[in-house]
Amino acid sequence: MRLLLAFVLALFAAVAQSADRAHDEHSAAEPATVRISAMALDLRVDFAARTLAGEVVHTLAWADPAAAGPAELVLDTRDLAIERVQARKGDGRWQRVEFSLAERDPIFGSTLRIALPSRMDAVRIRYRTSPEASGLQWMTPAMTAGGKQPLLFSQSQAIHARSWVPLQDTPGVRFTYTARIRTAAGLMALMSADNDPAARADGDYRFTMAQPIPSYLLAIAVGDFRFKAISERAGVWAEAPVLDRAAAEFSDTEKMIAATETLYGPYRWERYDLLILPASFPFGGMENPRLSFITPTVITGDKSLVSLIAHELAHSWSGNLVTNASWKDMWLNEGFTSYVENRIVEAVYGREQADMEDVVSQGGLRAELASLPPAQQVLALPPSPGRDPDEALTDVAYIKGQWFLSFLEGRFGREAFDPFLRKWFDEHAFKSVTTDDFLAFLRRELIAKNPGKLTEAELAAWIAGPGLPETAVAATSPRLAAVDAAREDWLKRRVAVAELDTSKWITQEWVHFLEGLPEDIAAERLLELDGAFRFTGTTNGEIAQRWYPITVRAGYFEARPALAQFLRKVGRRKLILPSYVALAETPDGLAFATQVLQQASAGYHPITRGAVQAVLDAAAK
Ligand code: BES
Ligand code: ZN
Numbered sequence: 237m238r239l240l241l242a243f244v245l246a247l248f249a250a251v252a253q254s255a256d257r258a259h260d261e262h263s264a265a266e267p268a269t270v271r272i273s274a275m276a277l278d279l280r281v282d283f284a285a286r287t288l289a290g291e292v293v294h295t296l297a298w299a300d301p302a303a304a305g306p307a308e309l310v311l312d313t314r315d316l317a318i319e320r321v322q323a324r325k326g327d328g329r330w331q332r333v334e335f336s337l338a339e340r341d342p343i344f345g346s347t348l349r350i351a352l353p354s355r356m357d358a359v360r361i362r363y364r365t366s367p368e369a370s371g372l373q374w375m376t377p378a379m380t381a382g383g384k385q386p387l388l389f390s391q392s393q394a395i396h397a398r399s400w401v402p403l404q405d406t407p408g409v410r411f412t413y414t415a416r417i418r419t420a421a422g423l424m425a426l427m428s429a430d431n432d433p434a435a436r437a438d439g440d441y442r443f444t445m446a447q448p449i450p451s452y453l454l455a456i457a458v459g460d461f462r463f464k465a466i467s468e469r470a471g472v473w474a475e476a477p478v479l480d481r482a483a484a485e486f487s488d489t490e491k492m493i494a495a496t497e498t499l500y501g502p503y504r505w506e507r508y509d510l511l512i513l514p515a516s517f518p519f520g521g522m523e524n525p526r527l528s529f530i531t532p533t534v535i536t537g538d539k540s541l542v543s544l545i546a547h548e549l550a551h552s553w554s555g556n557l558v559t560n561a562s563w564k565d566m567w568l569n570e571g572f573t574s575y576v577e578n579r580i581v582e583a584v585y586g587r588e589q590a591d592m593e594d595v596v597s598q599g600g601l602r603a604e605l606a607s608l609p610p611a612q613q614v615l616a617l618p619p620s621p622g623r624d625p626d627e628a629l630t631d632v633a634y635i636k637g638q639w640f641l642s643f644l645e646g647r648f649g650r651e652a653f654d655p656f657l658r659k660w661f662d663e664h665a666f667k668s669v670t671t672d673d674f675l676a677f678l679r680r681e682l683i684a685k686n687p688g689k690l691t692e693a694e695l696a697a698w699i700a701g702p703g704l705p706e707t708a709v710a711a712t713s714p715r716l717a718a719v720d721a722a723r724e725d726w727l728k729r730r731v732a733v734a735e736l737d738t739s740k741w742i743t744q745e746w747v748h749f750l751e752g753l754p755e756d757i758a759a760e761r762l763l764e765l766d767g768a769f770r771f772t773g774t775t776n777g778e779i780a781q782r783w784y785p786i787t788v789r790a791g792y793f794e795a796r797p798a799l800a801q802f803l804r805k806v807g808r809r810k811l812i813l814p815s816y817v818a819l820a821e822t823p824d825g826l827a828f829a830t831q832v833l834q835q836a837s838a839g840y841h842p843i844t845r846g847a848v849q850a851v852l853d854a855a856a857k
Contacts, residue, residue, distance in 0.1 A: 380514055394563055407668055423459060475514075488539070488542065492584055511527050513530065516841055518840075521544050531808050539585075551573050578594060594711035595713045598711055608632070803833075
């Protein structure tokens with residue numbers, strides 16, 4: 237125990253001393269020398285060729301603009317065809333400059349080096365994307381809800397913006413942008429910018445993002461999107477067949493914005509709209525500024541999964557306003573956001589709902605910790621340049637991060653903690669931050685002002701220690717305790733399935749029920765459950781995520797056709813990977829999974845395809 241503490245304190249000291257925590261291992265850019273301060277995009281969307289083609293003009297801010305002699309601009313790219321590079325000083329003439337594209341690295345792509353005769357003020361790059369761009373998903377009409385028009389969307393986080401724009405692809409650099417996007421008339425283009433709810437779909441669009449954002453928040457979507465207002469400043473974009481259902485499900489969005497403003501100060505991005513994408517969207521949501529991208533798998537009809545909207549909205553403070561400087565400090569984005577998300581849920585839906593969500597997510601974190609190497613269980617992660625950030629996504633940044641802030645809230649009380657967090661957002665607005673920055677702010681603004689409440693050792697255990705610190709207080713929920721009791725009664729055959737009083741259960745209760753089933757449950761018992769509750773074929777993604785792996789492990793083959801359909805339709809990684817993992821555990825399951833992937837692959841996002849393939853490859857070895 238003592239040894240562990242000494243080890244954690246040593247690790248903690250190492251975190252605190254690394255002046256370089258702001259360094260981003262996942263970008264070749266050299267922001268200490270030069271930064272992109274503004275970007276002007278002019279792109280044509282070609283659905284037939286599956287490319288974006290055109291040019292980008294980067295305005296450059298040099299650390300030492302007066303320095304004489306030649307200079308170099310280093311940008312990140314992946315699978316881009318660079319056709320021409322020019323540069324200019326002031327409003328002078330564009331002149332062609334030399335460039336070289338390095339060999340492609342599977343994780344980072346190809347570094348673009350532009351040779352400049354001097355510290356020029358702007359560069360103009362003519363380029364086109366590859367049909368396989370990792371940050372874009374091109375969908376045929378058949379893959380959409382409407383079925384008539386094609387659809388395109390981007391997913392830039394963490395390091396995929398470089399696959400559709402050559403840029404400094406690091407969260408440590410912020411820029412404003414403008415864009416002109418041309419596509420076929422009848423298709424609407426939207427960006428993480430000033431979308432106009434009344435825009436006509438004439439195929440020619442202009443955008444401005446006046447607040448500086450990091451590259452991972454650059455976003456575009458093109459499709460047959462319609463708009464429906466929720467409030468004066470909030471609304472939903474979606475394909476016509478989902479528009480009304482989505483607007484009804486997310487009708488509390490304005491209440492959420494207002495609740496967050498009360499806690500943490502004004503919403504600084506003007507409009508807040510949601511874009512509902514097809515089910516192949518690889519995430520639950522993505523906090524693209526002014527326009528969160530959202531999976532349709534949370535539309536359940538009872539608002540039980542709208543915490544996703546609270547989450548993406550919360551990023552407007554934690555992440556988009558105050559941004560992790562590199563992905564190893566991702567907990568500063570996701571942990572803070574998960575904390576704020578739960579505060580929003582509490583403010584809008586009450587403590588009971590917020591507690592249920594905490595119990596479920598804390599259970600998920602505990603399960604994940606059991607299989608993660610200790611080095612990945614810490615909030616402040618060590619640099620891991622060789623690692624694909626897409627594969628480093630765990631509940632540690634999200635839920636352990638959230639838990640840490642809840643712990644601080646408990647120690648210092650909301651009277652002190654709420655204004656503290658608001659001040660963190662205010663003082664670091666539009667800046668990139670590290671764990672060290674937060675620790676310094678915490679010591680100055682909370683610990684020093686409330687002496688005796690928190691020791692350095694307790695703090696170290698949260699930031700640099702593996703697992704869960706002793707000071708972690710678990711959430712509890714009477715409603716979920718009742719679910720535990722009901723499950724036990726049924727498992728012990730004290731009550732029949734028909735006697736379970738589940739009429740008022742919502743998603744979290746069903747999820748909790750399923751997560752507590754024993755691993756070796758027999759197929760005939762699943763048949764009982766399925767007969768009563770019809771899990772197989774559910775359109776609720778969270779329930780499907782838990783149910784299908786159980787059916788696979790129990791050999792409940794009746795669920796296979798619906799499972800195949802679920803895996804073909806849904807691309808959200810978190811929802812489908814557990815089923816692939818379960819299938820890959822047996823040769824028969826692996827064969828089934830391989831066949832399903834073959835059919836599903838064309839409809840999957842590149843990120844999802846890669847993740848599923850990795851699971852199957854590992855099993856086939
Ligand atoms: N920013 C993330 C999504 C993300 C993270 C994309 C890392 C790429 C790399 C987003 O805000 C998020 O956390 N989405 C979650 C939703 C949630 C926890 C409610 C998701 O997609 O599951
Ligand atoms: Zn998030």
